[in-house]
Amino acid sequence: MTALELKGLGKSFGGLRVTRSIDLTIEPGERRLIIGPNGAGKTTLFNLITGEIRTDRGAMRLFGTDITAMASRQRAHLGLARTYQIITLFPKDTLLHNLVLSLLGLSALRWKPWSRLDRNEALLQGARDALGRVGLAHLADRRLAQTSYGERRRVEIAMALAQRPRVLLLDEPFAGLSIEERRDIQKLISAIPRDVTVVMIEHDMDVALDLADRVSVMHFGEIIVEGTRAEVVAHPRTREIYLGE
Amino acid sequence: MRRLAIAIAVFVLATVPFWVSGSFYVNVASQILIGAIFALSLNLLVGYAGLISLGHAALLGVAAYGVAIILNAGFGHVAAIIIALAATVAVTAIFAILALRTTGIGFIMITLALGQILWGLAYRWIDLTNGDNGLSASSRPAPLGISLASANAFYEATLVVFLLAVFAMAALIQSPFGASLRGTRDQPRRMTALGYDVWTIRFLTCLYSGFWSGVAGILFLYYNEFVSPHAMALSASAEVLLMVISGGSGTLLGPIAGAALVVIMKNVASAYIERWNFALGTIFVVIVLFMPEGIVPGTVRLARRLWALRKRTDIPVAESGQ
Amino acid sequence: MNLWLVLTVNSITLGGLLFLLSAGFSLIFGLMRIPNLTHGSFFMLGAYFGVSFVLWFHIDFWLASLLAALLVAALGGTIERLVLRRLAGSEQAQVLVTLGISFMVADLCLMEWTGDPISIDAPDALRGAAHVFGLAFSAYRLAIILIALLIAALLWALLDRTRLGAMIRAGVDDPEMARVCGVRVSQLFTVVFCLGAGLAGFAGMMGAPIFSVYPGLDSDMLPLALVVVILGGTGSLLGSLVGSFVIGFLYNFGQALLPELAYFVLFLPMVLILVARPQGLFGRRAP
Numbered sequence: 001m002t003a004l005e006l007k008g009l010g011k012s013f014g015g016l017r018v019t020r021s022i023d024l025t026i027e028p029g030e031r032r033l034i035i036g037p038n039g040a041g042k043t044t045l046f047n048l049i050t051g052e053i054r055t056d057r058g059a060m061r062l063f064g065t066d067i068t069a070m071a072s073r074q075r076a077h078l079g080l081a082r083t084y085q086i087i088t089l090f091p092k093d094t095l096l097h098n099l100v101l102s103l104l105g106l107s108a109l110r111w112k113p114w115s116r117l118d119r120n121e122a123l124l125q126g127a128r129d130a131l132g133r134v135g136l137a138h139l140a141d142r143r144l145a146q147t148s149y150g151e152r153r154r155v156e157i158a159m160a161l162a163q164r165p166r167v168l169l170l171d172e173p174f175a176g177l178s179i180e181e182r183r184d185i186q187k188l189i190s191a192i193p194r195d196v197t198v199v200m201i202e203h204d205m206d207v208a209l210d211l212a213d214r215v216s217v218m219h220f221g222e223i224i225v226e227g228t229r230a231e232v233v234a235h236p237r238t239r240e241i242y243l244g245e
Numbered sequence: 246m247r248r249l250a251i252a253i254a255v256f257v258l259a260t261v262p263f264w265v266s267g268s269f270y271v272n273v274a275s276q277i278l279i280g281a282i283f284a285l286s287l288n289l290l291v292g293y294a295g296l297i298s299l300g301h302a303a304l305l306g307v308a309a310y311g312v313a314i315i316l317n318a319g320f321g322h323v324a325a326i327i328i329a330l331a332a333t334v335a336v337t338a339i340f341a342i343l344a345l346r347t348t349g350i351g352f353i354m355i356t357l358a359l360g361q362i363l364w365g366l367a368y369r370w371i372d373l374t375n376g377d378n379g380l381s382a383s384s385r386p387a388p389l390g391i392s393l394a395s396a397n398a399f400y401e402a403t404l405v406v407f408l409l410a411v412f413a414m415a416a417l418i419q420s421p422f423g424a425s426l427r428g429t430r431d432q433p434r435r436m437t438a439l440g441y442d443v444w445t446i447r448f449l450t451c452l453y454s455g456f457w458s459g460v461a462g463i464l465f466l467y468y469n470e471f472v473s474p475h476a477m478a479l480s481a482s483a484e485v486l487l488m489v490i491s492g493g494s495g496t497l498l499g500p501i502a503g504a505a506l507v508v509i510m511k512n513v514a515s516a517y518i519e520r521w522n523f524a525l526g527t528i529f530v531v532i533v534l535f536m537p538e539g540i541v542p543g544t545v546r547l548a549r550r551l552w553a554l555r556k557r558t559d560i561p562v563a564e565s566g567q
Numbered sequence: 568m569n570l571w572l573v574l575t576v577n578s579i580t581l582g583g584l585l586f587l588l589s590a591g592f593s594l595i596f597g598l599m600r601i602p603n604l605t606h607g608s609f610f611m612l613g614a615y616f617g618v619s620f621v622l623w624f625h626i627d628f629w630l631a632s633l634l635a636a637l638l639v640a641a642l643g644g645t646i647e648r649l650v651l652r653r654l655a656g657s658e659q660a661q662v663l664v665t666l667g668i669s670f671m672v673a674d675l676c677l678m679e680w681t682g683d684p685i686s687i688d689a690p691d692a693l694r695g696a697a698h699v700f701g702l703a704f705s706a707y708r709l710a711i712i713l714i715a716l717l718i719a720a721l722l723w724a725l726l727d728r729t730r731l732g733a734m735i736r737a738g739v740d741d742p743e744m745a746r747v748c749g750v751r752v753s754q755l756f757t758v759v760f761c762l763g764a765g766l767a768g769f770a771g772m773m774g775a776p777i778f779s780v781y782p783g784l785d786s787d788m789l790p791l792a793l794v795v796v797i798l799g800g801t802g803s804l805l806g807s808l809v810g811s812f813v814i815g816f817l818y819n820f821g822q823a824l825l826p827e828l829a830y831f832v833l834f835l836p837m838v839l840i841l842v843a844r845p846q847g848l849f850g851r852r853a854p
Contacts, residue, residue, distance in 0.1 A: 050438055076440035088435045090428065101428050104421055105439030113422040120421075163439065297659060299666075346842045350658055354602055354793065355842070358834050361790050365830020372827070479786060483666055490663070523674035529667025533660050534653060 001064045003028040003197040004049070004167050009058035011048060018044050020221040021058070026167075028063075029194040033208050034201050036218035037241060042201045043085060045218070046169050050082050051075050063166060077106060079166030083156040083173060085201075091145040095136060095155055098144060099127035102159040130162040131155075134188055150181035157188055161196075168192070170200040174207050182207055205242075209233070217241060258404055268396035272468075275400045277508045278407040279464045284488035284500035285414055286457035291486070292494030293418065294450050295430030297353050299482050300340065300360025304455050306367060306477030308333040308462025313380035313472050314373065322386035330459045336363070337455025341448050348433075360482055367474040379473030382466055393467070403464055410457055415497055417453070426450055480522065487525060491532050493539025502541050572702065574819050580708040580777070582815030583715030587770035588788060589795040590722060590807045591763025597739040597802020598759050601658050604665040605646065606767055607789030608672040613639045613768025614780040615680055618687045628690035636769035643764025647757045655753065669785060677782050684781035711773055718766070719808055726804060735759060739802040767792075791818070794837040 006024040010017070018041050026032050034042055047053040049060065051072035059068045067075050090098050100117070103126050104110045117123070131137045134154040139147060144155065153173060160168055173189065174182050189211055192198060202208035209215070215232040217225040225235045232238055262271050283305060290296045311329030316322070344355040367374045374380060385393040393399045417423050428436045429443045437443055466472050475481070484507060492503025510528075511521055536543040588610055595603045613635045620631035646668060654660045688694065689707035697706040726732035737745040738755050746752050771780075771788075778784065791814060799810025814833065821832035 520674035526667040526670030
């Protein structure tokens with residue numbers, strides 16, 4: 001069974017075909033990199049997969065389950081998690097609270113209208129562990145607004161990992177980071193166990209290439225080239241797309 | 246320490262009739278408590294869900310009219326209260342289903358329109374509501390046989406309900422549901438991706454808010470022993486919204502302080518200021534322009550600044566990255 | 568038969584007045600993305616100013632209307648620059664502020680003109696009946712219809728043929744893009760707010776011989792403008808025109824046939840439209 005399967009996925013906004021007939025098959029445990037110049041439709045593809053945008057055509061399967069018409073929140077319950085290109089966390093809350101929200105989302109506890117959340121030891125410990133996995137346990141009580149950009153990127157990843165996803169979508173996890181911070185994120189991502197399938201969008205090839213098993217190159221809403229690292233790098237069309245523009 | 250402060254506050258509130266001279270002021274205190282319950286209910290939406298409603302007075306009105314109509318039809322207080330609350334929650338459900346189609350400005354406009362529809366019904370459906378002349382209710386309930394006819398007795402009963410309301414809302418806000426709610430206010434998109442059902446969270450909160458607005462409406466009716474369409478007018482919705490934003494949305498104390506401010510201004514100042522609406526409007530404008538977070542947080546902020554100046558050590562917290 | 572005819576003409580008249588009122592509201596909403604809750608106040612102020620000019624200063628009706636409109640436009644511009652601009656970017660705050668200002672204006676009018684309704688006659692030339700197709704109609708009401716259509720044409724010309732109109736349309740469609748193209752959007756806001764306020768003030772005076780002026784006129788008219796614009800779409804002139812006539816008919820016939828449910832009949836379609844199609848019948852952007 002494949003982890004994620006897209007068949008003939010298409011989306012238009014008005015007259016503009018943002019996504020044209022995408023076919024994508026990702027195996028469990030795979031590390032897939034999706035690259036392409038700006039405007040290629042990579043983030044739109046992620047939005048289609050998570051359900052934030054409805055597809056016009058095509059079908060999607062997550063570990064065999066048809067998720068094409070499924071509500072976004074239900075896909076989260078099926079094991080789909082993502083990070084965002086622009087950080088959309090909760091700035092006025094502490095890192096701990098951010099992670100608590102992440103853990104709460106998939107728990108039936110989230111409907112309980114009584115009993116203090118800040119006394120729920122199990123949840124708090126889980127949040128601390130999740131922060132520890134990205135090396136931020138010491139900042140648990142710091143407000144997100146008072147952390148650095150690099151730290152917030154790590155929180156993003158911690159949030160997604162806390163959902164114990166089967167498929168993790170990383171949207172430009174290296175954007176805006178310094179060289180040192182990139183190395184930290186790289187280490188983080190390579191440490192993700194293989195029972196999580198990782199699909200990553202990146203704009204900058206150098207940084208992400210090492211992490212990928214297979215690479216898909218997108219341009220104008222389509223997948224132009226696909227293959228292993230070596231194949232894609234060597235492919236003439238890849239250079240065309242990146243250098244020709 | 247906090248428990249002590251709360252205990253003192255409750256004690257002070259409970260003994261108001263004893264250290265305040267005259268039933269006029271006790272009545273003002275009752276008005277403040279009723280206003281506070283109403284403002285707290287609205288604040289569930291405004292402060293915690295991030296949804297501004299300009300039609301909440303209609304919900305209070307449904308409850309008030311509900312009690313009056315049932316009482317005048319010859320039924321007892323228990324029946325009146327139950328039916329009124331049920332009706333209010335039902336109407337709130339309809340409000341919510343329609344209004345939650347949008348957020349932000351759209352939500353404001355739909356709630357405004359729905360509030361106007363109900364106001365119009367109260368005004369025009371003379372057979373049911375007696376129109377502009379309003380409905381009277383000549384008796385107050387006597388829980389456990391205690392008469393609430395006197396100002397003091399009514400105040401104490403209202404206080405009990407008020408404390409229940411505060412307790413219930415505090416419990417909700419500190420609960421997992423409360424955290425989910427605040428999450429939907431701050432980052433609805435992210436919350437959906439995390440697996441939360443944002444619409445249902447908002448819908449349930451609307452119902453809860455409507456319930457407490459209904460409670461306020463019932464107290465309102467028993468306090469005034471009268472209700473007219475004016476209680477459901479746009480100005481009434483604006484007034485309760487003012488209570489919320491002047492005190493500070495997003496806290497429990499804010500709407501209570503705001504209610505006190507507005508009610509006191511209305512009662513005491515009306516001796517000096519002829520035009521209440523003008524004052525209402527001016528305060529609205531001033532607060533939105535200069536103290537948008539409300540008086541309670543604004544004063545806290547000011548107090549912190551003054552304290553820091555006194556100590557002459559102002560350590561700015563580093564905000565790296567944006 | 569006569570009743571229906573009278574109701575019909577009255578509905579078209581009301582539609583014309585509503586158009587004058589809501590065209591400005593629609594433009595403001597379309598451009599600035601806020602429902603201007605002070606709009607009813609502008610209508611009422613225009614009426615109060617206008618009748619004062621006529622009754623106390625003995626100024627000619629039409630001149631008084633124009634003066635009233637200009638005065639209200641100036642007031643609108645002042646509000647926009649002093650208050651709304653300070654809250655730029657925060658639409659919810661702007662809506663609240665317009666609500667607050669409407670309360671201030673309402674009470675100021677009460678203080679200045681007291682609570683008694685002030686009525687005024689139609690201008691001499693239009694008093695009495697006009698005969699069309701052998702039937703007698705109120706000349707003034709017919710005149711309003713013509714004036715409304717005239718102003719609709721002028722507005723359309725403004726939006727479609729002038730540079731200002733092009734900028735307004737660009738701002739309504741896509742304010743970010745408009746800024747990038749060099750449109751001074753904040754100045755445009757002031758201009759449109761003035762225009763909207765002035766139109767509302769003019770409409771108020773036009774309506775004075777029919778409704779007279781009274782405290783509460785603002786809260787009577789504001790919901791109508793709201794309904795028209797929601798129905799017709801924000802930022803759409805054609806939508807305002809169509810919506811105004813639809814509401815004119817609904818209001819008059821509703822009052823006549825179902826007085827108890829009048830408000831219901833008026834608002835329910837709006838709520839349903841808002842729910843099903845937030846951008847209205849003709850509009851392009853959802854509120």
